[in-house]
Amino acid sequence: xxxxxxxxxxxxxxxxxxxxxxxxxxxxxxxxxxxxxxxxxxxxxxxxxxxxxxxxxxxxxxxxxxxxxxxxxxxxxxxxxxxxxxxxxxxxxxxxxxxxxxxxxxxxxxxxxxxxxxx
Numbered sequence: 702x703x704x705x706x707x708x709x710x711x712x713x714x715x716x717x718x719x720x721x722x723x724x725x726x727x728x729x730x731x732x733x734x735x736x737x738x739x740x741x742x743x744x745x746x747x748x749x750x751x752x753x754x755x756x757x758x759x760x761x762x763x764x765x766x767x768x769x770x771x772x773x774x775x776x777x778x779x780x781x782x783x784x785x786x787x788x789x790x791x792x793x794x795x796x797x798x799x800x801x802x803x804x805x806x807x808x809x810x811x812x813x814x815x816x817x818x819x820x
Contacts, residue, residue, distance in 0.1 A: 722803060723750075724760060725769065725788065725796040732787040734775075735761060761786060769795050 727733060727741040738761075739752045761784075764770045769792035772784045788796065 719803065720757070720760060721764060722796065722799040724757060724764065725792055725799065728770065728786050729788050729793065729796055732785050734777075734783040734785050736783075738786075764792070768792075 723742050724738060727738050727745070730741070733741065735757055736754055738757060739754055742752050743750055761770065761772070765772050765786070768789055770786045771789050772786045774782050775785050777783050
């Protein structure tokens with residue numbers, strides 16, 4: 702997801718390759734609007750990620766266009782319109798697949814790194 706910019710120290714390539722999964726995961730917890738997604742990812746990362754407000758909207762639009770999210774307009778308590786996203790069944794399936802793939806990948810990378818550091 703090269704169009705996303707983040708306020709963090711991690712490689713943009715590394716974060717970009719996982720950002721869709723993270724977005725789907727936090728929306729999978731509960732329906733959310735963009736700012737709430739950013740807050741939740743930052744919170745769950747323990748401050749390691751500091752996503753910037755407004756940078757995820759191209760990704761949300763892309764995921765919605767792919768049929769992984771559905772969006773609806775609601776009014777905030779202050780009366781402003783905001784788009785709230787929820788996972789579609791395809792989105793739930795994709796999240797499950799991406800989560801499983803990430804777990805296997807991260808475990809394998811960790812295994813190789815440990816083996817290399819042990820020698």
